[in-house]
Amino acid sequence: MGNSWSPESWQKLEAAQQPDWGKSDGYTKILSEISKYPPLVFAGEVRALKQQLSDAACGNGFLIQGGDCAETFGDFRADSIRDKLKILLQMSVILTYGASCNVVKLGRIAGQFAKPRSTNTEMRGGIELPSYRGDAVNDIEFIEKSRIPNPKRLLRTYNQSAATLNLLRAFTTGGFADLNKVHIWNQEFIAQSPQGKRYEKIAQSIDDALTFMQAVGISSENTSALKLTEFFTSHEALLLGYEHSLTRMDSLTEKWYSCSAHFLWIGDRTRQPNGAHVELLSGVDNPIGVKVGPSITEDELLSLCEKLNPNNEWGRLTLITRMGADEIRSKLPPLVRAINDGGQKVLWVCDPMHGNTYKSETGYKTRHFDTILEELEHFFAIHHAEGTIPGGVHFELTGDNVTECMGGAREISDSDLGSRYETACDPRLNNEQSLELAFLITDLLRNGK
Numbered sequence: 001m002g003n004s005w006s007p008e009s010w011q012k013l014e015a016a017q018q019p020d021w022g023k024s025d026g027y028t029k030i031l032s033e034i035s036k037y038p039p040l041v042f043a044g045e046v047r048a049l050k051q052q053l054s055d056a057a058c059g060n061g062f063l064i065q066g067g068d069c070a071e072t073f074g075d076f077r078a079d080s081i082r083d084k085l086k087i088l089l090q091m092s093v094i095l096t097y098g099a100s101c102n103v104v105k106l107g108r109i110a111g112q113f114a115k116p117r118s119t120n121t122e123m124r125g126g127i128e129l130p131s132y133r134g135d136a137v138n139d140i141e142f143i144e145k146s147r148i149p150n151p152k153r154l155l156r157t158y159n160q161s162a163a164t165l166n167l168l169r170a171f172t173t174g175g176f177a178d179l180n181k182v183h184i185w186n187q188e189f190i191a192q193s194p195q196g197k198r199y200e201k202i203a204q205s206i207d208d209a210l211t212f213m214q215a216v217g218i219s220s221e222n223t224s225a226l227k228l229t230e231f232f233t234s235h236e237a238l239l240l241g242y243e244h245s246l247t248r249m250d251s252l253t254e255k256w257y258s259c260s261a262h263f264l265w266i267g268d269r270t271r272q273p274n275g276a277h278v279e280l281l282s283g284v285d286n287p288i289g290v291k292v293g294p295s296i297t298e299d300e301l302l303s304l305c306e307k308l309n310p311n312n313e314w315g316r317l318t319l320i321t322r323m324g325a326d327e328i329r330s331k332l333p334p335l336v337r338a339i340n341d342g343g344q345k346v347l348w349v350c351d352p353m354h355g356n357t358y359k360s361e362t363g364y365k366t367r368h369f370d371t372i373l374e375e376l377e378h379f380f381a382i383h384h385a386e387g388t389i390p391g392g393v394h395f396e397l398t399g400d401n402v403t404e405c406m407g408g409a410r411e412i413s414d415s416d417l418g419s420r421y422e423t424a425c426d427p428r429l430n431n432e433q434s435l436e437l438a439f440l441i442t443d444l445l446r447n448g449k
């Protein structure tokens with residue numbers, strides 16, 4: 001944070017990917033309203049996450065960050081929130097059990113409502129309308145009225161995020177995430193599949209261990225570590241007005257925090273070192289992520305580190321690389337070396353989704369399981385070769401049985417994509433594909449030990 005930082009200093013800089021909110025004063029009024037609302041997360045929780053990320057960056061833990069590409073107002077049900085939590089808990093148990101490492105659980109949830117777009121408008125059948133930018137901004141329906149940005153949607157974003165967080169907190173502190181519940185996280189529709197059965201074996205071994213521990217007096221009543229209560233939230237900090245309205249000072253430490261989520265990241269399209277997004281997040285004390293795509297230069301990356309982590313603190317900065325399986329081998333090693341030579345303290349995370357998107361023959365935006373795995377394998381191999389730490393993964397996934405990404409054990413094919421293609425934006429791994437990847441990542445982690 002430079003000396004000139006204030007919660008408003010971003011307003012003087014170029015801000016990419018902002019919706020045109022129109023000229024009415026509705027937008028400003030709504031933001032001033034939200035700025036009086038309570039924070040969604042608390043500084044103490046944010047500090048706890050930062051500590052866990054710091055441990056992961058040093059090799060004592062592993063981050064799983066995952067959830068929808070875009071949450072929607074339409075899919076706002078207790079079941080779907082619970083199922084997203086379940087799949088992240090299952091993945092973390094697989095890794096903890098298989099690779100003996102502590103897993104940091106970070107949802108792309110309770111705030112992931114805004115999307116950067118490659119074009120400002122979308123053309124269909126000769127009609128041009130503003131692009132869909134996420135439910136926080138406009139509606140996906142292709143009619144003019146729906147596509148005009150509506151600031152009232154920011155109120156709904158705040159409220160839905162609050163209600164989602166409330167349920168997540170109830171699940172995690174109310175016992176649903178206790179280790180003795182490992183069996184009920186396995187959903188019925190998957191229990192008989194090879195992945196479900198493989199998971200069930202781990203769950204059984206954990207049960208046996210818990211029974212033994214109970215016999216010697218250790219249970220979740222007296223040992224909080226068995227409760228897995230620590231679950232955190234994250235989203236892309238895209239809409240600067242909204243993020244600004246939730247930027248608050250912690251009365252205890254007098255530091256500024258972004259209170260819309262525990263962890264915020266800057267997208268690959270908005271990471272200009274002198275841009276408004278970097279400026280706003282440079283002054284808050286949360287752990288911050290930056291998506292790092294193939295177009296970045298070493299100098300740009302280093303200046304981002306200087307701006308976003310001037311005190312070179314462990315846990316502050318996470319670099320989420322998303323190069324694509326084809327490019328990672330040529331693009332990642334020079335960046336890793338530049339960071340190493342500069343002595344920058346960062347957590348390296350792999351997003352094997354966003355560099356591997358393509359249009360299938362039947363016209364669906366998809367990703368192939370094998371390509372996702374391939375990028376992950378290269379990510380681990382490169383970090384092992386460079387002597388750095390592959391510290392986590394970032395997935396777009398859902399607890400449901402959708403058909404959006406191809407491949408995996410069930411070999412979802414192009415002709416299957418149409419049966420349950422439900423995403424509002426990018427294709428997500430389904431429940432079974434997510435479990436399968438967790439098992440494969442366990443192998444990659446074990447090989448590195």
Ligand code: PEP
Nearest residue numbers: 069267268269291322354
């Ligand atoms: C995303 O995570 O949904 C996204 C848009 O990613 P990126 O900024 O890496 O393109």
Ligand code: CO
Nearest residue numbers: 069396425426
């Ligand atoms: Co996406």
